[in-house]
Amino acid sequence: MKLAFIGYGNVGRSLHRLIRARRREFPFTVTGIHTLRHGTAIDCGGIGAEPAFGPRAASIEEFLDGTKAQIAVELTTLNPSDGQPAVAHIRAAFVRKMHVATANKGPLAHAYAELRDDAARAGVGFRFESAVMDGAPVFNLWRPTLPGVKVLGFTGVLNSTTKVVIETMERGGSFEDGLARARQMGVTEADGAFDVEGWDSAAKTAALANVLMDARTTPQQVSTRGIGRLTPERMREINGEGKTVRLVSRARRNGSGLTLRVRAEVLERDDLLACTPGTSNLLLFHTDLMGTFGTVSIEPGVEQTAYGVFSDIVNLSRGNL
Numbered sequence: 485m486k487l488a489f490i491g492y493g494n495v496g497r498s499l500h501r502l503i504r505a506r507r508r509e510f511p512f513t514v515t516g517i518h519t520l521r522h523g524t525a526i527d528c529g530g531i532g533a534e535p536a537f538g539p540r541a542a543s544i545e546e547f548l549d550g551t552k553a554q555i556a557v558e559l560t561t562l563n564p565s566d567g568q569p570a571v572a573h574i575r576a577a578f579v580r581k582m583h584v585a586t587a588n589k590g591p592l593a594h595a596y597a598e599l600r601d602d603a604a605r606a607g608v609g610f611r612f613e614s615a616v617m618d619g620a621p622v623f624n625l626w627r628p629t630l631p632g633v634k635v636l637g638f639t640g641v642l643n644s645t646t647k648v649v650i651e652t653m654e655r656g657g658s659f660e661d662g663l664a665r666a667r668q669m670g671v672t673e674a675d676g677a678f679d680v681e682g683w684d685s686a687a688k689t690a691a692l693a694n695v696l697m698d699a700r701t702t703p704q705q706v707s708t709r710g711i712g713r714l715t716p717e718r719m720r721e722i723n724g725e726g727k728t729v730r731l732v733s734r735a736r737r738n739g740s741g742l743t744l745r746v747r748a749e750v751l752e753r754d755d756l757l758a759c760t761p762g763t764s765n766l767l768l769f770h771t772d773l774m775g776t777f778g779t780v781s782i783e784p785g786v787e788q789t790a791y792g793v794f795s796d797i798v799n800l801s802r803g804n805l
């Protein structure tokens with residue numbers, strides 16, 4: 485099966501390594517890579533470890549047509565304000581009857597219902613396991629495992645960068661030291677402000693609500709406050725009281741609709757939500773038939789994000805749309 489990569493940054497390169505490593509068992513071939521500044525590479529025989537980039541294709545349509553791929557893999561930078569150009573990339577793939585796998589939460593946060601319907605009309609698959617909580621099963625849990633269960637809400641600690649910043653300040657470092665460390669780990673969005681101001685969490689909250697609760701919302705409709713006002717001094721005070729801080733996403737269905745919120749919350753150290761060191765993530769689902777249960781991912785890295793996209797590609801290649 486042939487794959488067209490749109491975006492070749494941390495996740496794209498890690499996924500390409502994984503695909504090459506597991507080639508015997510899963511015979512996927514990357515026939516095209518399209519980027520913003522590095523240009524475009526197309527080789528229908530398969531692109532190797534060192535892609536030879538030429539001039540950038542004039543349009544996403546020209547690129548996708550050139551790759552002859554069956555699956556488009558959308559791995560461009562998050563744009564939390566409108567999800568573009570990723571939404572347009574995905575639509576262009578559907579028009580060409582290509583399946584899509586993406587780790588980009590922007591399209592889910594802004595246009596999930598339309599994209600799901602476009603995919604269904606085109607008879608192709610649309611999968612996005614890594615968009616929230618890297619490769620840990622979040623979206624894939626629901627389809628085969630929990631038929632008939634309704635999501636009433638969720639609570640999550642979903643942003644790694646803010647945790648790294650908080651932990652750095654707890655150890656006596658500055659806010660900027662923490663951000664630099666998170667960037668070094670490859671977990672920060674291209675614009676780190678998206679993480680610390682809460683936009684990444686708002687996009688994840690909107691994406692989860694759209695997919696699991698048919699919310700038809702956007703990140704702008706999530707009431708959001710980030711960790712920008714935290715200082716090392718304030719963190720020391722909070723620590724002194726035996727507490728810590730996490731950026732928490734909460735969704736609740738109530739009589740009049742849905743409440744979506746992202747806040748830096750002061751938590752007891754032994755609170756379940758606080759037990760998430762480093763890049764670890766935790767998500768609790770509140771449901772009608774299954775009560776509250778959750779999924780946790782301990783210190784995931786970019787390899788786990790790549791794996792989530794890999795699992796999507798495997799599922800699509802097996803006809804699990």
Ligand SMILES: NC(=O)c1ccc[n+]([C@@H]2O[C@H](COP(=O)([O-])OP(=O)(O)OC[C@H]3O[C@@H](n4cnc5c(N)ncnc54)[C@H](OP(=O)(O)O)[C@@H]3O)[C@@H](O)[C@H]2O)c1
Pocket residue numbers: 490491492493494495496518519520521522523559560561562569587588589614615616618670671672673674785786789
């Ligand atoms: N990193 C993680 O651990 C992680 C975890 C979960 C989800 N994600 C999501 O996965 C996606 C990729 O993340 P990343 O860390 O790989 O990002 P990244 O390292 O910043 O790479 C982004 C890639 O997208 C390309 N790009 C940007 N705009 C483009 C456009 N208009 N057309 C074509 N290519 C474009 C860039 O091209 P150039 O190389 O030429 O600049 C680059 O190759 C993001 O949406 C992110 O939110 C990442």
